[in-house]
Amino acid sequence: MKKLFGLAFLFVGLIGFNAQAQDEAAEEITDEEIAKFAAMEDSVMAFYEQKNAELVSMIKDNEVIDGAGRYNEIKGAWDDEAKLAEIEITDExxxxxxxxxxxxxxxxxxxxxxxIGLIKNDEVLGISTFNKVNKAMKANPEIKEKVDSEIAELKEKRSTEEEESPSDAG
Incomplete structure (x- = not known):
């Protein structure tokens, strides 16, 4: 919990659905499977980025803690009652x-x-496709490069769309 921004990499490789990996390595990986895998990864990253932005806002805009500086001060003293007293932390x-x-x-x-939900959803990706692509990525650097390239394209497209349509709602 002490590594605020290390969470981005927590979920990468976190899931290892290795059940029923029947000779999937020998199967050819299609462009459609790569696209589905990349879309799933991009969806997860977009969700994470949204939640991380909420977290950053929660820290920066917190009226009680009064910004990131005070947050960092509290974080540094959190597990030490003497330090908490020294920085005069309030109950609020x-x-x-x-x-x-x-x-x-x-x-x-x-x-x-x-x-996990996206992986298990056969309409989004499916466990067998996840296993097949994930295993192929580990065994074949070309497949990994294709998947990474597709993810990068999706991220770029998402970033461009976000810049073109800023949320003015409210």
Whole structure:
């Protein structure tokens, strides 16, 4: 929990659906399978980025903690009662900081559950396709490069769309 931004990489490789990996390595990986795998990964990354933005906003815009500087001060003293007394933490700040910690803890769980749901959904990807592509990526650098390239294209497209249509709702 102490590594706020390390969560991005927690879910990468977190899931290892290795059940029934019957000779899938020998099978050819289609462009459609690569596209589905990449779309799933991009969806998970987009969800993570949204949740991470919420977390950053929760810290920066927190009226009780009063910004990232105070947050970092509390974070550095959190497990040490003497340091907490030294920085004169208030009860309100403790409650606000605990809410942030709770959100951080739920973040990795939400991302993992979302990814598992997409993998298990045969209309999105399916476990057998996930296993097949994941195994092929590990065995064949060309497949990994194709998947990474497809993910990068999807991310670029998503970034461009977000820039073109900023959310003015509200």
């Amino acid at each position: 700040e403790k409650v606000a900081y605990e809410a942030i910690l709770e959100f951080m803890g739920s973040l990795s769980t939400e991302v993992r559950e979302m990814k």
